[in-house]
Amino acid sequence: xxxxxxxMTKNKITSLFNIKYPIIQGGMIWCSGWELASAVSNSxxxxxxxxxxxxxxILEEHIQKCKKATNKPFGVNVPLLYPQTDELxxxxxxxxxxxxxxxxxxxxxxxxxxxxxxxVVAHVIANKKFAQKAVEAGVDAIVSEGFEAGGHNxxxxxxxxxxxxxxxxxxxxxxxxxxxxxxxxxxxxxxxxGADGVQIGSRFAASIEASGHRNFKxxxxxxxxxxxxxxxKKIVPVRLIKNEFYNRVKLAEDTGASxxxxxxxxxxxxxxxxxxxxxxxxxxxxxxQVSGMIDDILPxxxxxxxxxLEFNETAKRMKEIVI
Amino acid sequence: xxxxxxxMTKNKITSLFNIKYPIIQGGMIWCSGWELASAVSNSxxxxxxxxxxxxxxILEEHIQKCKKATNKPFGVNVPLLYPQTDELxxxxxxxxxxxxxxxxxxxxxxxxxxxxxxxVVAHVIANKKFAQKAVEAGVDAIVSEGFEAGGHNxxxxxxxxxxxxxxxxxxxxxxxxxxxxxxxxxxxxxxxxGADGVQIGSRFAASIEASGHRNFKxxxxxxxxxxxxxxxKKIVPVRLIKNEFYNRVKLAEDTGASxxxxxxxxxxxxxxxxxxxxxxxxxxxxxxQVSGMIDDILPxxxxxxxxxLEFNETAKRMKEIVI
Numbered sequence: 001x002x003x004x005x006x007x008m009t010k011n012k013i014t015s016l017f018n019i020k021y022p023i024i025q026g027g028m029i030w031c032s033g034w035e036l037a038s039a040v041s042n043s044x045x046x047x048x049x050x051x052x053x054x055x056x057x058i059l060e061e062h063i064q065k066c067k068k069a070t071n072k073p074f075g076v077n078v079p080l081l082y083p084q085t086d087e088l089x090x091x092x093x094x095x096x097x098x099x100x101x102x103x104x105x106x107x108x109x110x111x112x113x114x115x116x117x118x119x120v121v122a123h124v125i126a127n128k129k130f131a132q133k134a135v136e137a138g139v140d141a142i143v144s145e146g147f148e149a150g151g152h153n154x155x156x157x158x159x160x161x162x163x164x165x166x167x168x169x170x171x172x173x174x175x176x177x178x179x180x181x182x183x184x185x186x187x188x189x190x191x192x193x194g195a196d197g198v199q200i201g202s203r204f205a206a207s208i209e210a211s212g213h214r215n216f217k218x219x220x221x222x223x224x225x226x227x228x229x230x231x232x233k234k235i236v237p238v239r240l241i242k243n244e245f246y247n248r249v250k251l252a253e254d255t256g257a258s259x260x261x262x263x264x265x266x267x268x269x270x271x272x273x274x275x276x277x278x279x280x281x282x283x284x285x286x287x288x289q290v291s292g293m294i295d296d297i298l299p300x301x302x303x304x305x306x307x308x309l310e311f312n313e314t315a316k317r318m319k320e321i322v323i
Numbered sequence: 324x325x326x327x328x329x330x331m332t333k334n335k336i337t338s339l340f341n342i343k344y345p346i347i348q349g350g351m352i353w354c355s356g357w358e359l360a361s362a363v364s365n366s367x368x369x370x371x372x373x374x375x376x377x378x379x380x381i382l383e384e385h386i387q388k389c390k391k392a393t394n395k396p397f398g399v400n401v402p403l404l405y406p407q408t409d410e411l412x413x414x415x416x417x418x419x420x421x422x423x424x425x426x427x428x429x430x431x432x433x434x435x436x437x438x439x440x441x442x443v444v445a446h447v448i449a450n451k452k453f454a455q456k457a458v459e460a461g462v463d464a465i466v467s468e469g470f471e472a473g474g475h476n477x478x479x480x481x482x483x484x485x486x487x488x489x490x491x492x493x494x495x496x497x498x499x500x501x502x503x504x505x506x507x508x509x510x511x512x513x514x515x516x517g518a519d520g521v522q523i524g525s526r527f528a529a530s531i532e533a534s535g536h537r538n539f540k541x542x543x544x545x546x547x548x549x550x551x552x553x554x555x556k557k558i559v560p561v562r563l564i565k566n567e568f569y570n571r572v573k574l575a576e577d578t579g580a581s582x583x584x585x586x587x588x589x590x591x592x593x594x595x596x597x598x599x600x601x602x603x604x605x606x607x608x609x610x611x612q613v614s615g616m617i618d619d620i621l622p623x624x625x626x627x628x629x630x631x632l633e634f635n636e637t638a639k640r641m642k643e644i645v646i
Binding site (some may be wrong): 010011021022120124127128130146147155156157158160161162163165166169179180181183185188189190191192193194216225226229230234254255256257289290292293308311312314315317319320321322323 | 469478499506513570612635
């Protein structure tokens with residue numbers, strides 16, 4: 001890949017993906033379709049279609065629409081836990097997608113296949129063990145995701161402040177920090193901790209172009225500190241906005257519910273119910289802690305401008321500090 | 324107070340406490356007596372005697388020894404939850420201590436008294452509500468402590484990455500970030516997030532001068548990622564190294580133990596048993612997530628040098644980044 005022409009020519013993430021800013025929009029189920037992904041890519045970041053909520057034919061449609069909506073690089077995020085993963089990968093390869101982010105599974109299974117087709121592969125991890133596995137699998141970059149991130153998360157509960165330098169110590173490939181990052185200040189901090197770029201979810205979920213339900217976007221904008229919780233730890237930890245469904249889970253957990261009890265309580269389709277259909281009481285509302293600092297729903301272009309502006313202000317402020 | 328002579332003359336924390344570096348050593352029960360506090364102060368930071376584990380006469384002795392061991396400013400940390408707090412405050416005032424950090428309680432009760440005696444007061448918070456209360460109480464600085472910190476912690480579980488800019492938005496007084504900070508990189512990141520200085524606990528608990536048991540220091544040095552957990556949330560959340568005692572708590576919690584059950588299981592004196600007497604199986608071992616990155620027990624002077632060196636390296640590296 002060729003380097004782009006921005007001043008940030010030495011950045012490993014902009015070079016790897018051939019983008020202007022080292023800002024990745026996280027693939028989020030029910031929220032990141034072609035409209036969000038193409039808007040982020042058109043603004044100089046890397047947009048990702050989140051395939052976790054898509055049937056194969058839906059993913060195909062989103063890829064095709066994304067290609068029409070942008071001539072910039074974009075990618076697809078594939079959580080490796082659904083039965084249709086093989087079909088999704090076939091479509092990605094057939095459609096000529098150049099970038100894939102895998103998550104929630106073993107990077108070994110698909111990395112070689114994707115790279116054989118010239119696809120750049122990044123893998124999401126939350127601990128050192130999987131960072132090492134990802135490197136061994138031959139991925140091009142790692143997304144290092146801290147406890148404060150929305151959605152599914154690691155059992156270790158290591159935060160971005162601790163995880164980022166911890167992963168930096170053991171891998172040489174580019175690192176994209178995720179979790180708790182929604183502004184230029186936190187982007188700058190993540191890069192100081194050793195990341196080469198950042199992945200931002202929640203801030204983009206509360207954008208005009210995100211495909212989540214209006215109710216969900218409003219819930220993100222009105223969420224305050226402490227309004228999310230990492231829950232369902234007996235199944236797989238997931239960070240949700242606290243609502244009526246969450247309260248039932250909490251009560252069940254506090255009184256000793258088993259994994260089976262919790263699976264029954266969870267049932268099926270709650271993520272769609274909450275984030276896509278807008279049922280704020282009964283749905284799963286997956287979002288990061290940083291939602292407590294988000295209070296508006298903005299166009300992607302404005303979100304990107306704000307981040308870059310604040311990043312540069314922070315860089316300027318930090319240049320003055322000498323100890 | 325007069326400004327010191329270092330290049331960092333504009334820093335609000337170094338000015339407030341009349342110290343060289345904006346690095347506070349967190350007051351930690353059983354770990355931070357006069358030896359640790361004076362060593363940190365002698366190295367250019369601010370040492371704090373942790374009075375949480377001290378009877379009044381013991382605190383008096385530590386203050387007197389600290390005064391002999393350093394001519395630099397030092398302070399006392401007072402958790403506002405013990406019955407003897409009035410007596411501790413009397414001793415602090417009588418001994419002419421100039422700096423007090425309060426924590427774990429309402430800042431309203433003692434701030435005016437302390438300030439009437441010319442004492443600089445900082446208060447530890449983990450959420451916006453208590454940050455505002457602290458400002459209203461008239462404190463001179465806030466310690467903003469994230470989820471990753473060791474020991475007692477907030478119910479909101481907000482991480483340093485999210486909490487620091489969140490508190491920065493609502494207060495104008497100096498902010499000292501805490502939680503997950505044990506190196507120059509994370510110190511620089513915390514200041515990028517909006518902190519004026521940092522409070523470091525775990526890294527100093529694993530120092531030669533810390534008063535914790537050798538076994539506890541070794542446990543910090545050998546702790547890996549995921550080896551601590553925020554637990555006992557039905558009582559007051561506390562971050563501990565996972566050991567046999569923790570495993571029993573976890574099992575009890577997973578099977579629905581009540582607050583009373585947990586209080587019985589906890590009993591009395593486990594913090595002393597673990598951190599001061601070195602019982603790694605049955606004691607409470609309070610330490611932060613950053614212990615996963617600490618693998619040696621060093622003299623305070625070396626810890627301080629390493630932090631400053633890495634801070635300056637990070638500052639240099641970040642100056643090169645333009646986006």
